[in-house]
Structures are given as structure tokens and as C-alpha cells.
Amino acid sequence: MTFYPLDLAAIGLGIIFFLVIFAFIFNKKEKFILNFSFSVMTLVGLLAVVAGIWVVYDASAYIMIFNLGLPELPFHFRLDPLSGFFLATIGLLVLYISIYSLGYVRAFLGHKSIARFIIFYCLFIAGMFMVVLADDALFFLIAWELMAVASYFLVIYEDEKVDSKKAALLYLVMAHIGAISILLSFGVLAGAVGGDMGFGSYTFDAMRSANFPAAWAGVAFFLAFFGFSIKAGVIPVHVWLPEAHPVAPSNISALMSGVMLKTAMYGIIRIAFDIIGVFPWWWGAIVLAFGLLSAVFGVLNALMQNDLKKLLAYSSIENIGIILIGIGLSMMFTSFNMPVIAALALTAACYHILNHAMFKGLLFMGAGAILQTTNEQNMEKMGGLIHLMPWTAFLFLVGCVSISALPPFNGFASEWLTFQAFLLSPVVPTPIVKLIMPIGAVLLALTSALAAATFVKAFGVTFLGRWRGKVVPKNREVGWSMRIGMILAAFTCFLLGVLPTFVINMLGNVSNQLVSASINTNMDKYNWLWVTPIVAQRASYSGTIFFVSIALIILATFFIFRLKRGAVTRCNVWDCGFGGLTPRMQYSATSFAMPLRRIFGGVFSISEHVRLKYRLRVNDRFVNIIYKPIVRLSYFISRQVGRLQQGRINEYLIYSFVTIIILLTFLK
Template identity: 65%
Template sequence: MIFLPMNIAFFSIFLLLLAAALAFLFNRNQKFLIGVCFSMTTIASLLMVAAGGWAVGKGITNQVILPMGLPDLLFHLRLDPLSGFFLTVIGLLSFFVSIYSLGYVKGFLGHRSVTSLIIFYCLFLAGMFMVVLADDALFFLISWEVMAAASYFLVMFEDEKIENRRAAFLYIIVAHVGAIAILLSFGVMAGLATGFQGFSGYTFDAMRATNFPLGWATAAFLLAFFGFAAKAGVIPLHVWLPEAHPVAPSNVSALMSGVMLKTAIYGIVRVTFDLIGVFPWWWGAIVLIFGLVSAVMGVLYALMQHDLKRLLAYHSVENIGIILIGIGLAMIFTSYQMPLLAALALTAGLFHTMNHAMFKGLLFMGAGAVLHATRERNMEEMGGLIHKMPWTAAFFLIGCISISALPPFNGFVSEWLTFQAFLLSPSLPSPLLNLLIPMGAALLALTGALAAACFVKAFGVTFLGHWRGPHKPDVHEAGWTMRIGMMLSALTCLALGVLPTVFIDWMDVLSEQLVGAKIATSATGIGWMWLTPIAHERAAYSGPIVFAGIMAIVVIAYILLHARPAAIKRVPIWDCGFEKITQRMQYNATSFSMPIRRIFGFLFSIKEQVRLVSQYGHRAFPKKLHYHLRIRDLFWGWLYKPVVDASFWISRKVGRLQQGKIHVYLIYSFVTIIVLLVFLR
């Protein structure tokens, strides 16, 4: 029997495919096409939120077998609380971004056709939804490839730019390396589920019912973690992410960073907690270590960036790391039979999954509005945009506060819950964990401080001060549909931060499904206003009270400032004796991050050049100073460049086989046939 939520999900995917077909068939009136197709994706996304939210709220599980696929390999779909949660997250951000896209995509009209953008946007959403609904390895991998291929073509949208082509090529290589690892992981589990005697083990139900030997289970887990980590941008598999996300259209960047990465988180949780189910503590330690490294290194690399969208892309690496910290802790506590702590850590990780989707989508939409208005991504050229784009600046500021984990917004709550999981951890039998857990708490605190510094830089350099570039563009505020998309995302960030107990109570069925415990009883035990993980004697947080206190301070400050307007005097600021102040004398992105670059310089590949142009032939009379700074990803030089160099070397050697002569190729074929006959007779 197909329940209503599954029917709604089917109809949502049908709408997306219909929108893609309409864009393909009727592409002459581009402006009309944008309105119709993105309206359909908006409705489809909202329907998916309803389906997913219903599945989580009611705790239902519905499985469907479609008469499609291969004769003995039909498609299986499953809507349960875990898939429902991720459908809600993907659908909610897709809803906001689709509204935003109604105005944003019109910016391409007159320059290029948007037909391919609309088609692959629809297929991209459909692919993500199908990944989350898949209940067998075949349908999962097909959906995974649809998602990967669609996002590849979206990154390639402005294909006349070499940076787009290079980023898309790098992305598709890493995506397929990860897909091969996922395929092998499913192959191991499916083979064990049937004793390597057939194909029935390809369903997730068969894998759930199998008690995997530790060695094979470890192989499946490591392969799956590698494959999903490549998609999520976990360090050191992250190199594609800061290349692809900045060059994609900004509505696509919002979806790739906000929710596409979360399909990998879904895969890790599904394989580990659901399909395998039983695991040793050191699996969790592996996930925790990769999470900590990604969080710290991601935020440090973000601080060094001058490209606004590239900065946001590196922050996705950081936040994926924070999510993995919660998942890793949940795995450790589960292996030691501590279900309540496991539920707390898992809730923290999954809640941050939703929070990151909301504020990262908001920030990329804000960056897209800035790019739409200025045609500029380099923060060194920006400044003073708050005067021309006040709404965009306000929404971007909310995103900055949220991602910096400051109350009363959502990022604070999920990171605070992660800290509580660290602090409530008891002494464990493993000495490694007793060292790793307090160290992890310290590194998470460092990450939070660096993130706050990074977004002071991002907002201050972009929106405050004066325009830094040589030619100031005719800046304009974002269109009303773009502002609505950003506003809804900003309000969601506020709602998740002020009323976290409501959302935790809604998603509590997830921890019960995966680790066998719920935290809502303790978390909301003293009322909806107080969030109390485990016990209110240990820690408690009230979003409504904090929000009310902040608003009271703002109102009082406003009243005091405007009660006696005559007492306020506006005078020129002290200019340190300089008579001619120019916009180039402002603090810029490079100067802001310089102290942190000096401290953590050993973690970067830095090349700094200073060249002085003097007059009268003497350095004592400087005329110009040229400063060049290049910061490269350390992992690219250590890990990827040797592989690339080796690939080019092998290609050159193998290329000698291409003689361009038909008789040589016939000899190759003849020799190959002889070898096959000898060894396969």
C-alpha cells in the first residue's frame, strides 16, 4: 500500500521531470520559460517538504517496488523518518532557491540561453530526491549518477570560461572515483547478503537482515566513507569543491553547497547506522578525526580567500566537518552502549545538517545578488554595498551570524549541542578516545572563533566602507523574488535558533530509529522554552529568552540614541594626520587575515613577493610598491599534483602506441586475439 506522503513525493518528482521536458520542448520564450519552470520547481519542492515532514512527524515507513529497471533488479523505494528528514532539508532549501531563481536567472537573458540551466536544475533536484528515496543499490547508484551528471552540466553552464571547464572536469573525476568506491561498498554488502549466489542482496532490506563479519563490514564501511566523503568535500578529498562552487551559477552554488553535500551525509548515516548497524568504536574515531581536520582546515583556508564564493565554498568543508564530528561521536557512544549520549550527538549532527543548509543557502544567494549587481567576486574590489543593497546586506548579515554560531540564530544551537556531547562524555575504555574527545572540543572551539573572524571579514569588506575597485559599477538592489528567497531563508535561520525544542521534538524519531534512544523527553522536559540536553542541572539554553533579551537591548539603545537627538554630534573622524584619504587605504581582505596567516602559515603553501619601484634610483624614494600573494591548498601539492604528473607521464608513454597507421592497429588487434586465445582457451 502506498501512503499519501509517498504519493506526494512521486508527484513532486513528476513535476520536476515535466518542467525539464517543457524547457526542452518550448524554449523560444525564455522569460516565460523561467517563470513557468521555476514556479513548478517551487511547488515540487514545497510538496517534498510536506512529504518528508509528514514522514518524520508521524514516524511512518512506506516501501514501494516499481516495475522498472532490469528483469531481476526492480527499483525499490522507501520513505522512512531518515529519508523524510533529508527530503525536508533538500525540499526546504530548494523551495527558497527556486523563488530566488525566478529573478536571478533573468540576469542571463540577452547573454545566453537558459534552457540547459533549467533542464539540469530540474534533473538535479529530482536526482537528489531519488537518492534519498532509493531502497536498493541499483536505484541509489542510478539516482546518484543523475545528480552528479546534472550538477556537472550546471557547473559547465558558462562553458566559454576556462575556469568553468576545468572545475567541472575536476568535479566529475572526483565524483566518479567516489561513485566507484560506493559501488564496491554496495557490492561487498550485496554479495554477503546472498552468499555471492545471486542478485537478491542488492536491496537494502537484504543488507539490513545480514549480520556482516567484521572484516567485510569494515571493508564496506571504509569504501562507503571514502566514496561519500569525496562527494561531501571532506579533507583531503575536497579539492573539487572550492573550484566548482564559485564558478557555478549562484542558485546552483546554493543547492550544491547547501543540500547536495548532505546527500553524502545521508549516505554515511544510512550505510553505517541502518545497513550495517553494528560497528566498533574505532569506526567512529575515524569519522571524528576526519571531521575535526575538515572543520579546522576548512575555516583556515576560508579565511585566506578573497573570492567571496570561494570563501563560502571552503566554509562548506568546515561545516561538513562539524556534522561529521556529531556523527563520529554518535558512532563511538553507540559502540559503547551509551544510547542517550549517542542520540544527543546524532541529533547535534543532523540538526547542524539542516542549519547549514539554511544559512549556507542564504549566504550563496546573498553572494549571487552581489555578483548579479556588481559582476565582481573579488572582495578586494568591493566595499560600501550596504548603501545600495540594504536588504541584501541585512540578509547576508543574518547568514554571517548564523554560520558564526552566535545566538539567537540556528548555528549556535547545533554547535552548542555538539559541545554538550563532548562535555558530557564519560571516561571511555580507550585511552585514544580519552585524549581525542577533549582535544576535539578544543578544536571545535577554535573553529567557532575562526569562523566568526572570517565572517567579520566577509561582511565588513564586502558591505562596509567604500568601494575599493578602480571603477565603481552602477550597483542596484536585488529583485523582489531574490529578496523573498533570501528573506525566507533568513527567517528559517531565526526560527530554528529561537525555537529549537520544536524542531528537536519533531526530529527525535530519527535518533530512536538509528540508535534506539530519544532526547526530546530530557531536552524539552522543563518546557518548550528551554533546551536541556540530558539534564537541566548540567546545561540549559532558552532561545526565546535570549532573543527577547537581545531585542530589549536593541530597543533600549534605539530609544536612548533618539531621545535626545541634539546631544548627538556628527564630526569628521581622526584621520591620523593624512590629508588625502583614498578608498585604497581601507582595510582589505588580505590585511584582515594577515595575522592569522602569520600564525598558521605552516599549514598553507604560501608564496609572497614584494617589489619596490623607486625614483631617483634609490630605495629611500619609493614610488610604487607591488605586492603579490599566492596561497595554494597544501593538499593539492602533497597529494594530487604527484598523481596528475604521473598520469601525464603515463599518457605520454601510452600515446606512442598511436601511430596513425592502420597496419599497426591491425597488428595490435591480432596480438590481442592471440593472447586471449592462449589464456582463455
């Protein structure tokens, strides 16, 4: 019997379910199952990574049918490069988070049920694995529900907080609205497959080979897009996300933000490119528009948050936006039949999926470390933690630099690819699309600049300056297992940024599968050094040389100017002679964001509270019922009419202006 990557994945799943039972049985020996389960989960993560990378390299699909579920519709497993890529991404983060959890969950020992945590943790991860492995609608939805319900129980794990119950309930409701929408979408697709296949039409294989009528395909796609958008937190259906992430345990936030949101991206890609396959360009335009909306509003909201985990949650919305921009662009280029550029945009999106999983996982782990050391989540009370927790500070900084898209870290590499895709838009034949593209590029650029501001705030207020709270925390750095989890994630961020070509080449197989093209990363020699999406003359970027030369120049500068000796003396900060600089004089999180809040004030709904007033009046009931409404209505109508005639010249001008525009639009 030959051994296939899918077998590896199946073994992993088997181990997870075994762990669930194991934790259930030994739920009294908390310390033992804690160490044992998370160690084994590390192994499972590794298995998933190996299986995923294997299949992506192999560039072929493996199928397995598992006789469970409905008699007519057994569970179909399928592992192809697309699901392999997602499997590897999820596995990698599971690997790091499980190491981190060895230390993090220990804090719950004694006052919370560890077995409960482990059972749902395992089920949650199994759900995510099965979502990307599923090859029929039923199995997909079962996995999807398993993932949603397990994560619900993890969000309310710390159920002594009132917030967490509310947030989790909101999450559960929204997740189910999304699931219903996805279910309907599959129903439409299966119905459109037609024929007398019975339950057979619910397999993705049947859907893949069917030719859908355009209208039904559209209905199905947008139902699915709506459902997956809820899961991914696309604006405006994002409300559950910034509520649920701050209350969940930090390792769960990391998993939810890092990979669970990505399963929704997987769903969109799978349905659009693989199952439906042929679509008009405006589908892509709509995806792009929602991506841009989420990116800009997400980052603006992130900038305004003072709760560290809420800030990270909003920044996840932003990053989902960036990924959707890539997917939307790719869909548009596909519909214009430009496979190479479509591959570029899709590669950018996939690369950002991987990158975001790494740095957002890292940042949430960092936030968890801070939470455990200081018992504080509110940035207004933090400060100066770099002295207490040097390791966490450094690793969190790596995360901040990566997510702010600064070279040579990984966030930059994927954003660079997205920009290159935007710059190829002049080849699109439709003029209106050409004109919309630059606006998209502007918004993406704005997003990345604002993200830098957000993370200067996040890092600067939390780790730099001096402690703003009342009592300076006594605890010091977190334990080694948590540190190792973060170090590995940070190191991955670094590697993905400095050596992007390896992953990009691998992603070529994914884009080959979906848009039947891949981007060319070959220069003449040493081609692993440069990323050159189209041709070398057009654009090239080398993270490796970048990093090496920055490091060398800094070292050289350091030695040249440092060796010319001059003593370093530590002294007090000059306080202008007033005496006593206090931590309260520092810029706080709120004041840091103030200038930008003022610029983008129109975007937020800022409310200020007004004092309440007590007033008593007794009225005749008949006046209220009969006369008042009539009087009110006539006043209302006359006021509306009167509003047209204000006597302001500018308004009359506006009337004529609007009339001209309407006439021009409709009478041309």
C-alpha cells in the same frame, strides 16, 4: 485508497520529469518557461517538505516498488524518518532557491539557453530527491550519477569562462572516483549478504537484515566513507569543491553546497547506522578525526580566501567537518552502547545539516546578488555595499551571524549540542578515548572562533567601508524575487535558532530509528522554551528567552539614552591633518587575515615567485649517464650518514629522546 507521504514525493518527482519534457518542447519561449518552471519547482519543494515532515512525525517507513530498471531488480522506494528529514531539508532549500532563481536566471536571458539551465536544474533536484528515496543499490547509484552529471552541466553552464571548464572536469573525475568506490562498497555488502538471493541481495532491505562479518563490513564502510567523502569535500579529497563552487551560477552553488554535500552525509549515516548497524569504536574515531581535520583546515583556508564564493566553499568544508564530528561521536557512543548520548550527537549532526543548508544557501544567494549587481567576486575590490544594497547587506549579515555560531541564531544551537556531546565523554570506558576527546573539543572550539573571524572579514570587507574598485557600481538592490528567496532563508535561520525545540523533538524520531533513543527536551512546563539535552541541571539553553531579552534590553537602552537628546551631526572622518583619506587606505581582505596567516603559517603552503634565470651548459653524455649517478649516489649516502652527526648537542639529545620513546613503547 489511502494517501501516503511517499505518494506526495512520487508526485513531486513526476512533476519534475514533466517539467524537463516541457522545457525541452518549449525551449524557444524562454521567458515563459523560466517563470513557469521555477514557479512549479517552488511547488515541488513545498511538496517535498510536506512529505518529509509528515513521515518524520509519523515515524514509520513507507515502501514502494516501481517497475523500472532491471527485471530482477526494480526500483525500490522507501521513505522513513531519516530520508524524510533529508527530503524536507532538500525541499526547503529548493523552495527558496527556486523563488530566488526566478530573478537570478533572468540575467541569462538573451545570451544563454534558458531551457538548458532548466532541464539540468530539474534533473539535478530530481537526482537529489531520488538519492534519499532509493532503497536498493542500483537505484541509489543511478540517482547518484544523475545528480553528479546534472550538476556537472550546471557548473559549466557559464562555459565562456576557462576556469569553469577546468573546474567542472576536475569535479566530474573526482565524482566518478567516488561513485566507483561507493559501487564497490555496495558490491562488498551484497556479496556478504550471500545466499541465493541473486539481485535481491542488492536491496537495502536484504542488507539491513543480514549479519556482516566484521572484516567485510569494515571494508564496505570505509569504501563508502571514501566515496561519500569525495562528494562531501572532506579534506584531503576536497580539491574539486573550492574550484567548482566559485564558477557555478550562484543559485547552483547554493544548492550544491547547501544540500548536495548533505546527500553524502545521508549516505554515511544510512550505511553506518542503518545498513551495517554494528561496528567497533574506532570507525567512529576515524570519522571524527576526518571531521576535525576538515573543520580546522577548512576554516583556516576560508579565512585566507579573497574570492567571496571560494571563501564560502571552504567554509562548507568546515561545516561538513562539524557534521562529521557529530556523526563520528554518535558512532563511538553507539559502539560503547550509550544510546542517549549517541542520540544527542546524532541530533546535533542532523540539526547542523539543516542549519547549514539554510545559512549557506542564504550566503550563496547573497554572493549571487552581489555578483549580479557589481559583476565582482573579488573581495579586494569591494566595500561599502551596505549603502548600495541595504536588503542584501542585512540578509547576508543574518547568514554571517548564523554561520559564526552566535546566539540566538541557528548555528549556535547545533554547535551547542555538539559541545554537550563532547562534555559527556567522561562516561566512555576506554581511557585512550577519554584523552582524545578533549583535544577534539579544543579543535571544535578553535574552529568556531576562527569561523567568526572569517565572517567578520567576509561581511566587513564586502559591505562596510568604502568601495575599493575603480568604478563605483551604478546598479542598486536586486529584484524582489531574489530578495524574497533570501528573506525566507534568513527567517528560517532565525526561527531555527530561536525555537530549536520543535525541530529537535522532531529529530527525536530520526534518532529513535537509528540508535533507538532520543534526547529529552522536557522541562516541567513551557518545555518548548528550553533545550535540555540530558537533565535540566546539567545544561539548558533557551533561544527564545535569549532573543526576547536581548531585544527588550536593547530597546530599553535605546530609549533611555536616546531620549536624553543630543543631535547627531554627520561630518568627515578625522584624517590626522594629512587630507584625503582614500579607500585604498582601508584594511583589505588580505591585510585583515594577515595576523592569523602569520600564526597558522605552517598550515598553508605559501609560495612566492622567484625570477627565472637562463643558463646554458654542454656536457659529455657518458659522464652524465655512467659516472654522475655513481658519484651522486655515493655523495648522497655519505651526506645522509653525515647528517646524523652534526655536532649539535640538541640533535644528539633528540636521538636519545626518540630512542627512549621507542624503547618505552615497544618494551613495556
